[in-house]
Amino acid sequence: MHYFIEQYFTEEYFEELYDFAELERTVASTVRLAAKDPLCLYLFFQRYTHFNSYASAVISRLASSISLSRYLFNNPESTVTEQADRGMDIAALVLSAAADEGANESPVHRALAQYLLKILGDYGELSSEERNQFAEIPTWLRDVIDEVIINYSGTPNNLRSLVKAMGFHLASEMLGDREYALIDMVVRHENKGLGFDSYLRQNRNTVSLNGHRYKPWAWVVIHSRHNGSGAEAEHSEYATSALNMTLRYSSASKEQLMVWVQEGFDLFVELQQRLFREIFSECLKLSQEKAMFSENSKTAMSTENSKTEMLVY
Numbered sequence: 431m432h433y434f435i436e437q438y439f440t441e442e443y444f445e446e447l448y449d450f451a452e453l454e455r456t457v458a459s460t461v462r463l464a465a466k467d468p469l470c471l472y473l474f475f476q477r478y479t480h481f482n483s484y485a486s487a488v489i490s491r492l493a494s495s496i497s498l499s500r501y502l503f504n505n506p507e508s509t510v511t512e513q514a515d516r517g518m519d520i521a522a523l524v525l526s527a528a529a530d531e532g533a534n535e536s537p538v539h540r541a542l543a544q545y546l547l548k549i550l551g552d553y554g555e556l557s558s559e560e561r562n563q564f565a566e567i568p569t570w571l572r573d574v575i576d577e578v579i580i581n582y583s584g585t586p587n588n589l590r591s592l593v594k595a596m597g598f599h600l601a602s603e604m605l606g607d608r609e610y611a612l613i614d615m616v617v618r619h620e621n622k623g624l625g626f627d628s629y630l631r632q633n634r635n636t637v638s639l640n641g642h643r644y645k646p647w648a649w650v651v652i653h654s655r656h657n658g659s660g661a662e663a664e665h666s667e668y669a670t671s672a673l674n675m676t677l678r679y680s681s682a683s684k685e686q687l688m689v690w691v692q693e694g695f696d697l698f699v700e701l702q703q704r705l706f707r708e709i710f711s712e713c714l715k716l717s718q719e720k721a722m723f724s725e726n727s728k729t730a731m732s733t734e735n736s737k738t739e740m741l742v743y
């Protein structure tokens with residue numbers, strides 16, 4: 431039972447408020463650095479899949495907080511309290527982003543992410559020990575995830591907290607759409623026939639999950655793709671609809687809601703930028719260590735060669 435809902439919050443509305451091109455630069459430069467080296471690419475995806483593995487859990491938590499808030503979101507046209515309560519309608523829109531995970535016999539996204547990481551490990555010729563070393567979550571990432579959990583959850587019956595969390599959620603979907611598309615662009619288009627793209631073309635690995643076969647890159651393109659779209663664009667639409675419904679069914683003014691939405695949006699933007707900057711630093715450090723190691727090996731080899739030469743002559 432939906433009544434006319436004004437589309438005040440739209441994707442374009444946020445595109446005018448935020449410099450997405452600037453935010454995308456941080457993402458693209460990190461992926462470009464990572465794509466240069468198999469170890470860095472493994473590190474990148476270990477961090478990125480780990481960060482995203484919390485999405486369904488925290489989105490469900492927000493949907494739960496909204497649906498627990500009985501009589502907070504009401505249809506102003508209804509004079510009967512029990513008939514007016516529309517909280518579950520809003521919660522259902524938020525939850526649809528989490529329900530993609532393993533719904534209707536589709537595989538859980540974590541299984542797809544794990545498969546991609548397995549193939550990346552094979553590409554980098556990493557041993558189990560090396561893969562487990564990468565899985566040791568650094569403090570910076572632990573901190574980022576703790577903040578994601580706090581900001582996503584929302585407090586039941588607290589309108590400000592719920593709207594802020596909905597703004598945080600919308601930012602994660604809108605930026606997620608751009609992240610996956612950029613990853614697809616850099617790894618499979620800019621580096622076509624090179625590096626990991628070449629490995630995928632030569633090996634043609636697939637895995638059977640829930641009765642369907644999936645390629646390693648499925649985890650990326652299910653969410654979004656270069657010059658296309660995926661689940662994240664759909665989730666963004668649901669998240670904006672949830673905000674428009676909140677505007678219709680809550681007592682707060684447009685201006686007040688926008689302030690709260692932006693508070694949450696800003697918090698996610700800051701965390702997303704921190705996530706990619708930290709991965710960039712980790713990749714840079716890894717490349718430098720690798721370069722130093724190979725330089726030392728070369729020096730050791732040439733010293734060994736001169737000793738041999740001295741013995742011969």
Ligand SMILES: [Fe+2]
Nearest residue numbers: 527603662665
């Ligand atoms: Fe999503």
